[in-house]
Amino acid sequence: MSALRIFWSRLVRMLRCRRSDQEMDAEFDSHLEMLAETKMRSGMTKEEARRAARREFGGIEQTKESYRDQRSLAFLETLLQDTRLAARSLIKRPGFAFLAILTLALGIGVNTALFTVIHGVLFRPLPFPHPEQLVSIWEREVGEGKGDNVVAGGQFADWQQQSTSFAQMSVVGGDTANLSGDGGALPEAIRTRACSYTLFSLLGVQPIYGRNFSEQDDRDGATAAAVLSFPLWKRRYGSNPAVVGKKILLDSKPYIVIGVLPSWFDYPDTRAQLWLPVNHEVAPEDMHSRGNHRFSVTARLKSGVSIAQASNELDTIQQRIHERFPDAIAGRHARVVSLSENLVHDVRTSLYVLMGAVGCVLLIACLNVANLFVARAATRRKELAIRAALGGSRLRLVREQLTETLLLTFVGGVLGAALAYGGIDWLIAFRENLPRASSIHVDRVALLFTAAITLFSGIFSGLIPALSATRRQFFEPLRENSRSLIGSQSRAHLRKFLLTAEVALTVVLLVGAGLLLKSFAELRSVRMGCATENVLSMNLTLPEVKYPEPIQKSQFFEDLLGRVRRVPGVRAAGFVTAVPGTGQDEDNTFDVEGRAPLPPGQFLDAVVCGADPNYFQAMDVPVLRGRIYRDSDRRERENAIVVSESMAKKFFPNEDPLGKRVVVHWRGDPRFEIVGIVGDVLSQLDRLPEPTMYFPLNFGRFGYGSLVLRSTRDVTALALPIQQELANIDRDLAVSDVLTMEQVIGKSTATARFDAGLVLLFALLALLLAAVGLYALLSYLVTQRTGEIGIRIALGAQGASVMRLVLADGLRPITIGLVLGLIGGGISGQLIRAELFAVRPLDLTIFACVTLIVLAVSFLASFVPVFRASKCDPMVALRNQ
Amino acid sequence: MADSKAEVLQGTLDLIVLKTLHAIGPLHGYGIAVRIQQVSEDLLKLNQGTLYPALLRLEQKGWISSKWGVSENNRKAKFYSLTKSGQKQLAAETESWERMSAMIGRLLAGTGGA
Numbered sequence: 001m002s003a004l005r006i007f008w009s010r011l012v013r014m015l016r017c018r019r020s021d022q023e024m025d026a027e028f029d030s031h032l033e034m035l036a037e038t039k040m041r042s043g044m045t046k047e048e049a050r051r052a053a054r055r056e057f058g059g060i061e062q063t064k065e066s067y068r069d070q071r072s073l074a075f076l077e078t079l080l081q082d083t084r085l086a087a088r089s090l091i092k093r094p095g096f097a098f099l100a101i102l103t104l105a106l107g108i109g110v111n112t113a114l115f116t117v118i119h120g121v122l123f124r125p126l127p128f129p130h131p132e133q134l135v136s137i138w139e140r141e142v143g144e145g146k147g148d149n150v151v152a153g154g155q156f157a158d159w160q161q162q163s164t165s166f167a168q169m170s171v172v173g174g175d176t177a178n179l180s181g182d183g184g185a186l187p188e189a190i191r192t193r194a195c196s197y198t199l200f201s202l203l204g205v206q207p208i209y210g211r212n213f214s215e216q217d218d219r220d221g222a223t224a225a226a227v228l229s230f231p232l233w234k235r236r237y238g239s240n241p242a243v244v245g246k247k248i249l250l251d252s253k254p255y256i257v258i259g260v261l262p263s264w265f266d267y268p269d270t271r272a273q274l275w276l277p278v279n280h281e282v283a284p285e286d287m288h289s290r291g292n293h294r295f296s297v298t299a300r301l302k303s304g305v306s307i308a309q310a311s312n313e314l315d316t317i318q319q320r321i322h323e324r325f326p327d328a329i330a331g332r333h334a335r336v337v338s339l340s341e342n343l344v345h346d347v348r349t350s351l352y353v354l355m356g357a358v359g360c361v362l363l364i365a366c367l368n369v370a371n372l373f374v375a376r377a378a379t380r381r382k383e384l385a386i387r388a389a390l391g392g393s394r395l396r397l398v399r400e401q402l403t404e405t406l407l408l409t410f411v412g413g414v415l416g417a418a419l420a421y422g423g424i425d426w427l428i429a430f431r432e433n434l435p436r437a438s439s440i441h442v443d444r445v446a447l448l449f450t451a452a453i454t455l456f457s458g459i460f461s462g463l464i465p466a467l468s469a470t471r472r473q474f475f476e477p478l479r480e481n482s483r484s485l486i487g488s489q490s491r492a493h494l495r496k497f498l499l500t501a502e503v504a505l506t507v508v509l510l511v512g513a514g515l516l517l518k519s520f521a522e523l524r525s526v527r528m529g530c531a532t533e534n535v536l537s538m539n540l541t542l543p544e545v546k547y548p549e550p551i552q553k554s555q556f557f558e559d560l561l562g563r564v565r566r567v568p569g570v571r572a573a574g575f576v577t578a579v580p581g582t583g584q585d586e587d588n589t590f591d592v593e594g595r596a597p598l599p600p601g602q603f604l605d606a607v608v609c610g611a612d613p614n615y616f617q618a619m620d621v622p623v624l625r626g627r628i629y630r631d632s633d634r635r636e637r638e639n640a641i642v643v644s645e646s647m648a649k650k651f652f653p654n655e656d657p658l659g660k661r662v663v664v665h666w667r668g669d670p671r672f673e674i675v676g677i678v679g680d681v682l683s684q685l686d687r688l689p690e691p692t693m694y695f696p697l698n699f700g701r702f703g704y705g706s707l708v709l710r711s712t713r714d715v716t717a718l719a720l721p722i723q724q725e726l727a728n729i730d731r732d733l734a735v736s737d738v739l740t741m742e743q744v745i746g747k748s749t750a751t752a753r754f755d756a757g758l759v760l761l762f763a764l765l766a767l768l769l770a771a772v773g774l775y776a777l778l779s780y781l782v783t784q785r786t787g788e789i790g791i792r793i794a795l796g797a798q799g800a801s802v803m804r805l806v807l808a809d810g811l812r813p814i815t816i817g818l819v820l821g822l823i824g825g826g827i828s829g830q831l832i833r834a835e836l837f838a839v840r841p842l843d844l845t846i847f848a849c850v851t852l853i854v855l856a857v858s859f860l861a862s863f864v865p866v867f868r869a870s871k872c873d874p875m876v877a878l879r880n881q
Numbered sequence: 882m883a884d885s886k887a888e889v890l891q892g893t894l895d896l897i898v899l900k901t902l903h904a905i906g907p908l909h910g911y912g913i914a915v916r917i918q919q920v921s922e923d924l925l926k927l928n929q930g931t932l933y934p935a936l937l938r939l940e941q942k943g944w945i946s947s948k949w950g951v952s953e954n955n956r957k958a959k960f961y962s963l964t965k966s967g968q969k970q971l972a973a974e975t976e977s978w979e980r981m982s983a984m985i986g987r988l989l990a991g992t993g994g995a
Binding site: 023024027028030031033034035037038056057058059060062063066067069070 | 909910911914915928929930933934937938952954956957959
């Protein structure tokens with residue numbers, strides 16, 4: 001309170017500075033006169049009395065000064081003064097100021113941008129009421145799997161019945177559906193989500209129009225109900241509220257639209273466009289199966305229950321299920337994680353790696369600016385010494401320097417914030433698969449962060465030169481003989497130290513960039529096991545209503561493939577349920593006929609995939625042994641399949657799989673004969689090939705998948721004619737994900753490419769800054785030692801030995817920085833190990849490359865100053881001193 | 882070292898000024914200086930000018946207020962007087978001072994006796 005009052009009174013007085021100065025003068029005058037009068041009364045002359053009065057009063061000017069200090073906000077006044085001075089001195093050297101501001105703006109900008117993203121994605125609470133109570137639940141250790149697994153309907157039902165920790169629980173499953181054209185609109189394949197009726201109420205979301213699902217909707221055989229996402233409602237139904245209550249056709253079945261979700265709702269991602277009640281969509285036997293894992297589970301904890309408690313309870317329940325039903329492939333454990341953690345888990349490391357990189361960039365930027373200021377302080381040594389001699393306090397001189405860097409960083413910070421504003425949009429657009437992107441925006445916290453790092457940068461890069469410039473031998477420069485040969489050693493030491501730190505950080509960045517880049521290259525060069533050039537794929541799903549019988553499905557595919565192959569430009573075409581590299585796959589358990597039954601709880605499990613016989617040839621998947629099933633097989637001997645090489649190796653290690661029969665645990669336990677072995681194909685780029693069984697489409701089980709086409713020409717030009725052929729067969733069918741194989745691979749490597757590219761960009765930036773720093777340091781050293789070099793040359797030193805001398809001076813900090821950086825790079829390599837694919841954190845090639853690059857750049861940067869030193873004319877050098 | 886001495890002096894000066902104004906009533910700077918010299922019997926030698934920053938500080942804290950007036954020999958002068966909160970402050974500081982000096986006194990007496 002009192003402090004505030006003083007501040008106020010001082011502020012007021014400062015604003016009426018002139019008047020109160022007069023008042024002070026008047027008061028002091030009256031004091032002096034009264035004092036003098038007293039003296040005169042005791043017999044002094046007027047003159048004597050005045051002098052005595054002044055003596056007794058003390059130094060009038062000092063008193064006035066300390067009075068003013070007490071009166072005014074002294075710091076504010078000097079601040080204004082310092083700022084004016086700083087601005088003047090910066091404007092005088094626009095190049096220097098421009099360079100420093102640019103460096104800082106870049107450093108602050110990228111840090112702000114990335115912090116905003118991290119804050120939005122990782123730390124901002126989910127947009128639901130009491131987000132801390134929301135959790136995801138996973139089964140763990142299902143079959144041979146080690147980690148989290150999606151949940152089977154049967155487990156969910158058990159959890160719901162037996163657990164007491166949760167207020168509400170919901171399953172969420174995904175699917176694709178054909179939204180039929182109405183009123184002349186084209187049919188369209190959209191992603192749907194099936195959920196329990198509790199989902200929206202547990203999340204605390206109210207539809208903007210209509211209503212939530214009710215228990216009556218969420219039953220087998222209920223009237224079909226659908227809730228629209230905001231984007232679908234806006235795009236497809238022109239934001240018309242009257243669509244609520246209307247009928248739409250999904251996969252040729254009628255649904256009543258009962259509600260529209262709010263625009264901000266993008267859980268679990270932005271792709272979910274339409275919501276359906278799960279018990280209506282999924283067959284009851286699948287909802288009760290303990291082996292059919294297909295759902296993610298979202299739940300709200302009862303208030304007061306911790307995640308750990310809930311996790312313990314569910315784990316106990318799940319262990320019991322696992323023991324009671326050894327025949328079902330139920331997980332051994334269950335785990336509860338917070339919903340926000342679940343959403344962002346995958347991107348956390350990647351974001352932290354980038355944050356580490358931009359942090360390094362900012363540090364390097366600060367070091368560089370500090371270095372520039374140390375260099376400039378060198379030219380101002382004498383000025384500073386004179387000011388110190390005249391009574392300028394060290395504090396004041398330090399403050400002046402700080403004001404200057406703070407002014408620079410302030411401008412840099414404002415520019416950086418602007419940069420960040422644009423940068424964030426760019427980041428969101430180019431960093432694919434970023435969850436929660438809608439929650440990223442510049443807010444108070446982000447601005448506070450910018451302010452904080454701006455202040456930090458200013459103080460960091462200002463304090464080093466300020467303290468060094470005003471250290472110990474303050475008056476040394478005045479004493480320094482103008483013929484001094486040594487120059488200011490301590491300042492050179494400081495600059496070398498700064499350069500060492502800069503180089504070390506640069507090397508860390510280069511190593512990180514190298515590792516990520518190599519990892520990306522490895523990922524790109526992974527052999528998919530199939531053709532990747534001139535391949536186009538597109539998804540489609542046959543509605544169960546229209547194609548209920550296996551024969552209808554296989555008839556459709558036969559018809560489609562026949563028409564597609566006749567389209568001009570198509571070299572080959574096939575149909576497969578899961579396109580390689582997309583990460584989609586489906587697995588199932590099976591037995592090998594004639595083998596002793598496995599002990600309970602153990603299973604043989606492999607990926608199951610439907611493919612038409614021509615798929616293998618169309619995609620260049622080699623037949624290693626035997627043959628592909630033929631269309632005629634169906635008539636001759638019922639079920640022939642082919643298996644992948646890894647399947648043959650894993651399940652038939654010492655025997656010939658050809659001719660073996662397997663029983664797949666589908667309805668009716670169908671029996672299949674293995675007639676061929678084909679090469680492995682990767683379902684995901686960064687995984688080992690999965691053991692796979694390929695089934696003929698005419699087996700009739702598969703009503704979904706992707707058409708794959710190859711062409712000799714630009715394959716994308718085929719997209720339209722193919723869709724026309726499709727419309728000729730069934731005008732309600734729509735395709736989705738029309739992608740070339742390059743795009744499929746590009747999609748799954750996009751994150752790696754983005755991270756590697758960005759870190760590389762930062763590393764190159766850092767390298768450039770370090771090179772500039774080295775160049776400046778060597779130039780400075782050469783100038784400092786001109787006299788010494790002149791004498792050396794005069795005494796007969798050769799150009800080469802002079803070069804060595806100067807070079808050694810500059811390269812020592814580089815070498816130390818390089819070694820420190822390599823150690824740091826080794827450590828950071830360990831930290832980002834999870835992000836690396838097929839690259840060891842201590843990859844020697846990368847470390848060697850980085851060393852070479854840094855040394856090469858250092859030689860380049862030192863070439864000019866070193867050359868200049870060796871060409872130094874001794875006469876000129878000595879005369880100039 | 883120099884700092885701590887100044888601090889002690891500052892605290893003491895504040896107390897003396899407040900006490901003087903309390904005892905005599907509104908007074909100008911010169912009057913306060915003279916009074917301090919009289920009371921301290923010239924033991925407290927200070928430049929009279931140093932009084933003014935102190936007066937200003939006390940005024941900023943709201944313990945004294947100032948007003949231009951006319952001195953006993955018809956000179957324009959700024960008169961300082963104790964405010965309500967100044968009186969409270971004086972009481973508080975007097976008490977703490979007495980407690981302190983009593984303690985120091987006991988301490989010194991004890992040391993002397995041993």
